[in-house]
Amino acid sequence: MSKQLTEKKSIFSVLGRSPYAAAVWAIVWKDLQIERHTKQTLSVMIMFSLSTVVMFNFALETNLDAARNVATGLLWATILLAGTLGLNRSLAIEQENRTVDAILMAPVSRSAIYIGKVLSVTLFSIVLEVALVFIFIMFFNKPLWRPQVLLILVLGTIGYISAGVLITSMTIQTRTREVLLPVLLLPLSLPLILPAAMAVASYMFPQTPTWGEVQSPILLVIIYDLLMITTGVMSYHYVVES
Amino acid sequence: MELTRLDRNVRILNWAAAIAIFIDLAVIFFYAPTEKTMGNVQRIFYFHVGAAWVGAVAFFVALVAGIIYLRKPGRKWDTLAVASVEIGLVFLTMATVAGSVWGKPAWNAWWTWSPRLTLITIAWLTYAAYFMLRGAIEDAEKRGRFSAVYVIVAFVTIIMSYLSVRVLRDVHPVVVGDTAESAKGAAEGLQDFSGVDSMRMVISLNVSVVAFSILYAAWMANRIRLQHLMDETNSLKMRVAARLQGDHA
Numbered sequence: 001m002s003k004q005l006t007e008k009k010s011i012f013s014v015l016g017r018s019p020y021a022a023a024v025w026a027i028v029w030k031d032l033q034i035e036r037h038t039k040q041t042l043s044v045m046i047m048f049s050l051s052t053v054v055m056f057n058f059a060l061e062t063n064l065d066a067a068r069n070v071a072t073g074l075l076w077a078t079i080l081l082a083g084t085l086g087l088n089r090s091l092a093i094e095q096e097n098r099t100v101d102a103i104l105m106a107p108v109s110r111s112a113i114y115i116g117k118v119l120s121v122t123l124f125s126i127v128l129e130v131a132l133v134f135i136f137i138m139f140f141n142k143p144l145w146r147p148q149v150l151l152i153l154v155l156g157t158i159g160y161i162s163a164g165v166l167i168t169s170m171t172i173q174t175r176t177r178e179v180l181l182p183v184l185l186l187p188l189s190l191p192l193i194l195p196a197a198m199a200v201a202s203y204m205f206p207q208t209p210t211w212g213e214v215q216s217p218i219l220l221v222i223i224y225d226l227l228m229i230t231t232g233v234m235s236y237h238y239v240v241e242s
Numbered sequence: 243m244e245l246t247r248l249d250r251n252v253r254i255l256n257w258a259a260a261i262a263i264f265i266d267l268a269v270i271f272f273y274a275p276t277e278k279t280m281g282n283v284q285r286i287f288y289f290h291v292g293a294a295w296v297g298a299v300a301f302f303v304a305l306v307a308g309i310i311y312l313r314k315p316g317r318k319w320d321t322l323a324v325a326s327v328e329i330g331l332v333f334l335t336m337a338t339v340a341g342s343v344w345g346k347p348a349w350n351a352w353w354t355w356s357p358r359l360t361l362i363t364i365a366w367l368t369y370a371a372y373f374m375l376r377g378a379i380e381d382a383e384k385r386g387r388f389s390a391v392y393v394i395v396a397f398v399t400i401i402m403s404y405l406s407v408r409v410l411r412d413v414h415p416v417v418v419g420d421t422a423e424s425a426k427g428a429a430e431g432l433q434d435f436s437g438v439d440s441m442r443m444v445i446s447l448n449v450s451v452v453a454f455s456i457l458y459a460a461w462m463a464n465r466i467r468l469q470h471l472m473d474e475t476n477s478l479k480m481r482v483a484a485r486l487q488g489d490h491a
Binding site: 163166167170171173174175176180183184186187188190191192194195198216217219220223224227228231235238239 | 312357360361364367368371374375378379380384387388390391392394395396398399401402403405406409410
């Protein structure tokens with residue numbers, strides 16, 4: 001226990017010169033610790049993704065050619081659905097254990113809590129995506145290992161989770177709770193997934209596309225990220241105050 | 243007191259909207275020239291653009307109402323946002339249906355999954371989900387606060403739609419664009435603007451946009467009045483319930 005604390009301190013001293021960054025990091029660290037002990041969020045996300053991939057194959061009647069053509073779309077669909085599970089889990093934990101009240105009592109900016117939550121769920125999602133990329137390469141034989149593809153996946157995830165944390169923080173406080181999240185979040189994230197899937201799809205050919213060919217969808221993804229993070233940072237405290 | 247003033251405004255706006263739409267229909271069918279390549283089908287375009295324009299305005303109004311609500315919570319801003327989203331959704335549906343009817347002869351399909359059409363569907367779903375969120379929260383203060391945040395987030399989809407159709411390849415004619423793009427649209431035979439006919443088309447389009455805007459204002463006034471009546475009914479119900487409980491005690 002004491003070792004952990006010193007470890008935490010050393011990381012604070014490196015990253016947390018400003019109290020804001022320290023608060024962000026504390027949230028991320030807390031979530032990583034919870035995950036390290038329970039291993040609930042990631043295992044659920046990965047198991048769910050595996051079932052989804054198998055289900056998609058079943059829907060495509062194990063027609064590998066058809067599956068290959070829609071592989072990038074399937075990849076994003078899987079990330080979106082698994083993402084809703086991760087978001088619900090990560091924010092419901094706070095609600096169940098009433099830790100959210102404790103966190104809100106801390107004299108830190110609400111936006112730091114928001115950024116911390118976005119970072120931690122994004123980290124989980126990136127781990128999931130790396131696993132998914134391997135699964136997709138194996139099942140669909142697509143050149144998904146390219147660094148550009150991984151970069152687009154990360155960029156897309158940041159935007160998706162930024163919207164997700166804000167929306168989930170609202171939905172877990174409503175009557176229908178978990179049920180409401182996909183209904184709100186999936187349409188909201190589609191303007192991001194549309195260009196992101198287009199960008200990933202253009203890397204599915206043997207020759208690497210030029211920057212000019214993928215520029216517009218990637219820029220759209222970045223614009224969405226910026227818009228969502230700004231909206232989240234500005235409005236998060238209206239969502240958590242009671 | 244509030245209601246009687248609102249009633250008068252509603253009556254005036256209803257008449258204004260009826261007259262405006264009547265004039266607009268006359269302009270569309272008798273003043274606007276028949277388009278060279280598309281023929282009469284092109285007349286749908288005035289209706290379609292008018293409805294789409296109001297859809298965008300309505301969601302923008304909802305966004306502004308949402309921002310003001312968060313800064314200074316007040317029942318009227320929440321009412322304004324709900325009314326605007328509801329009516330915006332209706333106009334968006336009208337624009338989509340009109341566009342679809344135009345698309346059948348123009349593209350030989352009621353629907354294509356081009357980026358613009360996909361994004362419009364997404365925007366429609368996003369704003370329809372607004373009512374799901376509202377329905378799931380009982381506390382009026384919380385409902386107002388969450389809906390205000392949601393309506394701000396939802397507007398990101400509108401911004402993305404406008405950006406996406408500018409940079410991604412699409413079969414939908416460019417409407418919000420510079421002259422070079424309009425010229426390109428014309429060259430593709432989608433809108434043949436030339437000389438006097440072009441002038442008359444532009445005038446018809448503007449008449450349409452103004453008429454639809456007046457219709458929007460009228461519907462807004464009606465919807466806000468309805469909300470006031472609903473609020474009043476609710477408070478009366480509460481009073482009756484309280485009185486009955488008092489009698490029993």
